Amino acid sequence: TALYDCIVIGAGIQGSCTAYQLAKNQQKTLLLEQFVLPHSRGSSHGQTRVIRKTYEEDFYVQMMHESYELWAQLEREAGVELHRRTGLLVMGPENGEGFSRLKATMQRHKIPTVFLEKQEFSQHIPNVNLADGNGALIDTFAGVLYADRALRAVQVNKRMFQSCGGVIKDGEKVIDIRPGAEVTVTTDSGVYRGRSLVITAGPWANTLLTHTGLQLPLKVVKINVCYWKEKIPGTYSVGQSFPCFIAMEPKEGEYDIYGLPSNEYPGLMKVSDRRDAAFKRTGLIKAMAWWLTLWCSVSGLTCVILDYRSPKNENSVIIYSKFGPIIGKLLSQLAMGQVPSYDLSPFRIQRFQSHARSSL
Known part of the structure; x- marks a missing residue:
């Protein structure tokens, strides 16, 4: 042998x-x-993932600096585009611990970031509502990774x-x-x-x-990733410079909902919610077009x-x-x-x- x-x-x-x-x-x-x-x-x-430097923990941010360089090196070696820069929108409770730590880490490591006030949010991110009490920031170097x-x-x-x-x-x-x-x-x-x-x-x-x-x-976790049909095709697409996004929930302190712009399936936006819970959000209708399933192992x-x-x-x-x-x-x-x-x-x-x- x-x-x-x-x-x-x-x-x-x-x-x-x-x-x-x-x-x-x-x-x-x-x-x-x-x-x-x-x-x-x-x-x-799966075709796409989010790549970002937007983490609360310092050690993740430090590693991601080199990770970006290594992805670029892989692109050159393979001769294939593996990454597309779109930016990442993060929304969360302005005074919440998680969102506050995230902002502090971004500033500490001098990550290129745009902090959006409520009154200017709609100018930069049309067709998205920022909930009262929520803050928003954009990691300008984040984007889509072609998994x-x-x-x-x-x-x-x-x-x-x-x-x-x-x-x-x-x-x-x-x-x-x-x-x-x-x-x-x-x-x-x-x-x-x-x-x-x-x-x-x-x-x-x-x-x-x-x-x-x-x-x-x-613990093995099943994550359902759904593709949602755009009411107006192209509104949430990479072609229209719509960013990836994360919505931080106030209680769990986790990135409960995240998504990517319409890309691999034109007219369909990719959104994932890790929680297995029945609830209703006002303003939403059943319009899911397609989904896939991922199996991940997570630690407590x-x-x-x-x-x-x-x-x-x-x-x-x-x-x-x-x-x-x-x-x-x-x-x-x-x-x-x-x-x-x-x-x-x-x-x-x-x-x-x-x-x-x-x-x-």
Whole structure:
């Protein structure tokens, strides 16, 4: 059996970017995926995502600076447009803790931002109502990331992962992981050995982590993303410079509703609401045109997991995240035994000790 420098389990955007970074660094890399590619059973499929620097946490903003640079580098290497700048509109309770922290973080990091007063809001953002008591800001460098296109570029573009010697095996479900000086990974089609292991399995993370003696308090969440028909075609389109948006709710303190302008399906605006609750909003009528479903794994601490060395396997890296190429770079550094470019203490497994259902 061939010995790989690293085996990556899970070929979503995190795993694919990790495998690509490893292969670029002359690491013999195997990328395993349980489903036949491409597929729509994870959290990386779909045509578009929002890319932004608009976060409350300093460490996210710091990472996103380089993430933008790495996405631009991927565009150049693939020769494909992966990003379109539209701006991001954020609306939330003016005096709410979440919105206030967001504004403070943007100002602290000098992110190009436009703060809109109530009286000038309609001039900049026509056809949107700003609720009384809400503030608004625009992250001017945010935009649309073409998710499916990015995934295809990393996985199958002849100038990228496979051209660097990387190997992809899809349609192979992992059924066992044997820790040791060398990691042995068994799928329903073969057995593979590696000096290190990266797990980027999203909703299937805990199933795989069972083999490493670790269970994390992860919850699989179904997110329905709906496409809504514009009353006046083009009103909310990228062609009319309509931005992506986030509406922060006053009680939950989360980005409960977010959306993207009409783009991949002309005349249809993409909107997602994470909550599973029945309620009515005045002024809305049933006009949904199409929807898709995403499966995401989330932690109770609303922060990504980026860590390595499980109790039984000191050469394993575990990841749940959504930052694409910057995560790929960090994971490749960990897998190669290098010092990561950023302080990873906010992402460590250790912070779950008081929340975990089993001992770490």
